[in-house]
Amino acid sequence: MTEQKPVTESTAQKVPALPDAQTVTEVKHYTDRLFSFKCTRPASLRFRSGEFVMIGLMGGPDPKTGKQKPLLRAYSIASPSWDEEMEFYSIKVQDGPLTSKLQHIQPGDEVILRPKPVGTLVHDALIPGKRIWFFATGTGFAPFASLLREPQTYQDYDEVIITHTCREAGELTYGRDLIEALKDDELLNEVIGEDFWKKIKYYPTTTREESAKMGRITDLIRSGEAYADLDVEPLNPESDRAMICGNLAFNLELKEMLEEAGLEEGANSKPAQYVVEKAFLD
Ligand SMILES: Cc1cc2nc3c(=O)[nH]c(=O)nc-3n(C[C@H](O)[C@H](O)[C@H](O)COP(=O)(O)OP(=O)(O)OC[C@H]3O[C@@H](n4cnc5c(N)ncnc54)[C@H](O)[C@@H]3O)c2cc1C
Ligand SMILES: NC(=O)c1ccc[n+]([C@@H]2O[C@H](COP(=O)([O-])OP(=O)(O)OC[C@H]3O[C@@H](n4cnc5c(N)ncnc54)[C@H](OP(=O)(O)O)[C@@H]3O)[C@@H](O)[C@H]2O)c1
Numbered sequence: 001m002t003e004q005k006p007v008t009e010s011t012a013q014k015v016p017a018l019p020d021a022q023t024v025t026e027v028k029h030y031t032d033r034l035f036s037f038k039c040t041r042p043a044s045l046r047f048r049s050g051e052f053v054m055i056g057l058m059g060g061p062d063p064k065t066g067k068q069k070p071l072l073r074a075y076s077i078a079s080p081s082w083d084e085e086m087e088f089y090s091i092k093v094q095d096g097p098l099t100s101k102l103q104h105i106q107p108g109d110e111v112i113l114r115p116k117p118v119g120t121l122v123h124d125a126l127i128p129g130k131r132i133w134f135f136a137t138g139t140g141f142a143p144f145a146s147l148l149r150e151p152q153t154y155q156d157y158d159e160v161i162i163t164h165t166c167r168e169a170g171e172l173t174y175g176r177d178l179i180e181a182l183k184d185d186e187l188l189n190e191v192i193g194e195d196f197w198k199k200i201k202y203y204p205t206t207t208r209e210e211s212a213k214m215g216r217i218t219d220l221i222r223s224g225e226a227y228a229d230l231d232v233e234p235l236n237p238e239s240d241r242a243m244i245c246g247n248l249a250f251n252l253e254l255k256e257m258l259e260e261a262g263l264e265e266g267a268n269s270k271p272a273q274y275v276v277e278k279a280f281l282d
Helices: 138-147 151-156 169-182 186-191 217-222 225-230 248-260
Strands: 021-031 034-040 052-061 068-076 085-091 110-118 131-137 159-166 200-206 240-246 274-278
Touching: 021 169, 034 110, 034 169, 068 085, 068 110, 068 138, 085 138, 131 138, 131 248, 138 159, 138 169, 138 240, 151 186, 159 169, 169 200, 200 217, 200 225, 217 225, 217 248, 240 248, 248 274
Parallel strands: 131 159, 131 240, 159 200, 240 274
Antiparallel strands: 021 034, 021 110, 034 085, 052 068, 052 110
């Protein structure tokens, strides 16, 4: 007969209440529409900076069966591949099935995280170049929050240009804070060297509220104003690589502009000069 040990608090294994549960460790709110949070990382999860996963919460009981199903949505991982924790940057859609609830999470709560990372905004989908452009609108900044903290970005490129277009100035805060904090990033300073941050050119713009730079990045590039402000040469297929993440119209417009400049779209299976991913479905 096997000896039965009494289950005490110290011997009992904590059973996650949710499938693929991870514990929330930090939550920050930026505006009434934007917040970020961190959670624990599944021990077995490996991902490439720039990829996305499905995350969510348990949905309410089905009115017929009473059964609860996970309510999952695609989310770019905002933290870099080497980080011990996972970070996400999220919209709050007041009547959104997931984010109407997700916006209320607190440290200690559990979220569901399916450990199957995928996506095209990865270095592997680009051929070598000298300069990389990250073009974002709204929460489309999230994959670049990961890639800006990824050493490979600075190993592969001499110059890293990040543009972020939002409606209002407060929507730029998450990105601005992250870029300011990069200067003190221990890993990047150690691996790339103290001057690594000088490779970064940050170009935030707003379209519906006064800020230092107004206008859509597409218009600012077309007019040549963005090149003049950044003091850089126009896009060219020899040296430039690009990643795009924003709303559908933005993605399509920039895609057309890059193609006109002579850049070709890449994919994991066929690396080329630029890649694109939607920041949300619409
Ligand atoms: C590949 C991919 C990656 C994504 N990564 C992120 C991410 O990192 N952060 C994030 O907040 N969302 C991201 N999304 C969107 C996300 O999957 C959900 O749509 C979002 O969390 C809202 O979920 P919901 O259930 O509350 O509302 P949904 O029913 O999913 O959306 C309701 C409506 O809200 C609007 N909306 C949804 N998401 C956004 C958004 N991010 N910004 C502005 N408007 C939006 C759209 O008009 C949409 O029709 C991503 C989507 C895709 C396809
Ligand atoms: N942001 C808000 O304050 C707010 C408030 C309430 C509801 N919403 C709703 O939430 C949804 C998403 O809003 P969002 O502001 O997060 O994202 P969004 O509508 O995708 O806009 C983000 C930024 O992208 C710009 N943009 C849009 N199309 C573009 C294009 N083709 N080329 C270049 N830039 C382009 C916008 O400029 P323009 O301003 O010129 O379009 C804006 O600066 C929308 O359905 C909106 O109605 C937003």
